[in-house]
Amino acid sequence: MIQRSWKIGGLALLGYVLCMIFFVPLGPGLLEFTSTGSAGHVQDQDRKVTVYALTGFGTHWTESPDQLTVVLRHGTQLASLPLIETLDATHVLVGMDLPYTVPSKSWDVLVTHPVDGTLLLENGVFLQDRFIDEQTKWANPEIAEYPAELPFHFPYQPQILETIRNLMLHVPMWFTMFLLMGISFVASIRQLSTAHDLHQDTKAEASVQIGLLFGALGLVTGSLWARYTWGAWWVDDPQLNGALVTVLVYAGYLVLRATIQNIRLRARLSSVYNLFAFVILIILLMVLPRFSESLHPGKGGNPGFNSYDLDSSLRAVFYPAVLGWMMLGTWMYHVRLKASSIERKLRQLQ
Amino acid sequence: MRNKHGIAGLAVFAIAAVYTCYQATGMHAERESWNALAWVVLLFTAFNAVSKPWADDASNMRSFLLHTVKPQDWLLARILYYSLMLLGLGALIFAAFLLFLGMDPFTGSGALFFFLGIEATALALASLLAMIQALAARAGGGFSLIAVLGLPLIIPIILVSTRYGMDIMKGIAFGDTAHHLLFLATLTGGFTALGYILFPYLWRD
Numbered sequence: 140m141i142q143r144s145w146k147i148g149g150l151a152l153l154g155y156v157l158c159m160i161f162f163v164p165l166g167p168g169l170l171e172f173t174s175t176g177s178a179g180h181v182q183d184q185d186r187k188v189t190v191y192a193l194t195g196f197g198t199h200w201t202e203s204p205d206q207l208t209v210v211l212r213h214g215t216q217l218a219s220l221p222l223i224e225t226l227d228a229t230h231v232l233v234g235m236d237l238p239y240t241v242p243s244k245s246w247d248v249l250v251t252h253p254v255d256g257t258l259l260l261e262n263g264v265f266l267q268d269r270f271i272d273e274q275t276k277w278a279n280p281e282i283a284e285y286p287a288e289l290p291f292h293f294p295y296q297p298q299i300l301e302t303i304r305n306l307m308l309h310v311p312m313w314f315t316m317f318l319l320m321g322i323s324f325v326a327s328i329r330q331l332s333t334a335h336d337l338h339q340d341t342k343a344e345a346s347v348q349i350g351l352l353f354g355a356l357g358l359v360t361g362s363l364w365a366r367y368t369w370g371a372w373w374v375d376d377p378q379l380n381g382a383l384v385t386v387l388v389y390a391g392y393l394v395l396r397a398t399i400q401n402i403r404l405r406a407r408l409s410s411v412y413n414l415f416a417f418v419i420l421i422i423l424l425m426v427l428p429r430f431s432e433s434l435h436p437g438k439g440g441n442p443g444f445n446s447y448d449l450d451s452s453l454r455a456v457f458y459p460a461v462l463g464w465m466m467l468g469t470w471m472y473h474v475r476l477k478a479s480s481i482e483r484k485l486r487q488l489q
Numbered sequence: 490m491r492n493k494h495g496i497a498g499l500a501v502f503a504i505a506a507v508y509t510c511y512q513a514t515g516m517h518a519e520r521e522s523w524n525a526l527a528w529v530v531l532l533f534t535a536f537n538a539v540s541k542p543w544a545d546d547a548s549n550m551r552s553f554l555l556h557t558v559k560p561q562d563w564l565l566a567r568i569l570y571y572s573l574m575l576l577g578l579g580a581l582i583f584a585a586f587l588l589f590l591g592m593d594p595f596t597g598s599g600a601l602f603f604f605l606g607i608e609a610t611a612l613a614l615a616s617l618l619a620m621i622q623a624l625a626a627r628a629g630g631g632f633s634l635i636a637v638l639g640l641p642l643i644i645p646i647i648l649v650s651t652r653y654g655m656d657i658m659k660g661i662a663f664g665d666t667a668h669h670l671l672f673l674a675t676l677t678g679g680f681t682a683l684g685y686i687l688f689p690y691l692w693r694d
């Protein structure tokens with residue numbers, strides 16, 4: 140019964156996680172703010188201004204378009220830009236009517252809208268045709284702020300965009316592998332202390348087999364993510380190298396087992412190697428990445444996802460995902476262990 | 490239980506490898522290739538050094554030793570032997586590198602610090618490979634098994650060493666990159682301790 144609830148609980152959690160991954164929309168964000176190069180008129184003004192195109196992601200700018208405000212920000216200085224035309228829900232044209240002397244050339248772009256709330260594009264625009272006078276100041280305009288009225292959604296993150304969903308697949312794979320390799324580590328220690336019985340050795344082997352499967356899936360999901368966000372299937376990075384080498388080390392464990400015919404010797408030698416392998420796993424995945432710079436999220440200290448990056452909507456799916464994959468992993472390990480034990484008993488009977 | 494010809498053979502191997510690098514890089518190596526080649530040659534020499542079987546890997550000799558020596562002491566003796574040999578070979582490789590490929594990458598006392606790095610790496614390699622060699626010999630897998638088991642396991646050592654070497658060549662102050670050496674020393678201590686605990690399980694029948 141306990142086994143069955145384990146199985147059902149894990150699958151239920153993963154069902155919930157997969158539904159969330161596929162059906163929860165991504166929140167709105169700003170993609171880019173660029174000059175169109177042409178000049179245009181702003182309503183009620185004679186002066187010609189350069190027209191800029193603002194591109195959003197998943198925004199709702201056609202709903203109440205007159206309440207959309209585009210603001211430039213540098214430090215505490217704000218400037219509101221006049222709207223020229225709302226093209227569709229994610230494209231809008233604005234006029235760049237900043238004075239010719241400005242305190243900075245680089246500005247953040249902020250957009251407030253009743254549906255989307257406040258959106259930010261950091262250092263979104265660089266004004267090449269303006270002059271810098273750091274003393275320049277003008278009165279800040281009044282900006283209406285709206286609380287966002289959006290259904291449950293994942294946060295928009297530049298570069299990552301829709302692939303944020305991979306967080307629920309990629310990261311738990313490695314957590315599950317850690318768990319299984321930990322089980323294997325404990326089993327190997329117990330195998331060395333109880334020489335007469337080979338059950339612990341079977342446990343260690345089964346958990347490494349399933350752990351390697353999760354490690355391989357972690358590499359595949361990571362590679363897909365790297366292709367999307369960094370532009371390459373594989374990049375030279377301490378975290379990635381560590382992950383690959385860990386998988387190789389455990390593949391070596393299975394090779395070692397395959398070379399030894401005597402089962403008692405095999406149990407002992409592979410347990411010894413397994414202890415080395417786990418120490419190397421800790422060094423490669425938890426110690427070395429902290430030593431070095433890495434592209435991988437959490438660079439500069441923490442090799443995992445930084446807690447600041449996880450907002451409540453991601454947590455609501457990420458924690459169940461971790462738990463679900465771990466439960467699935469341990470269930471797979473139990474099935475594998477049962478099969479191996481039966482095989483071993485059959486061989487003894489023959 | 491080892492013979493002099495074996496060690497002389499390793500020395501010749503190391504020098505020939507350095508000479509090949511010298512010819513391949515065209516007499517003058519950029520610091521990146523200097524660094525990479527030095528570690529690759531050290532790594533291959535170390536694997537070559539542990540590829541030769543010990544006389545006591547044979548089972549009759551092992552059962553004799555089991556009754557006369559504590560297995561832990563036997564592992565420490567092996568680590569010591571490999572350490573001395575790799576310290577010597579490391580010094581030889583470094584001298585050959587300086588002779589053939591020149592001292593251009595180094596500024597100030599950089600060469601000395603690089604040498605320290607080589608020797609620290611030699612110790613770390615010795616402590617790990619002594620155990621791997623014993624494991625592979627006991628499993629009856631020969632050299633290919635040493636490579637399959639050993640190469641992934643030594644990656645952390647090589648990652649740290651190459652980074653340290655590059656830091657020294659870039660002229661970064663020794664104090665700012667010395668933590669790499671500390672890390673290598675920790676690895677050496679850790680592998681020796683792990684081996685000390687586990688070697689008896691590996692050695693007895």
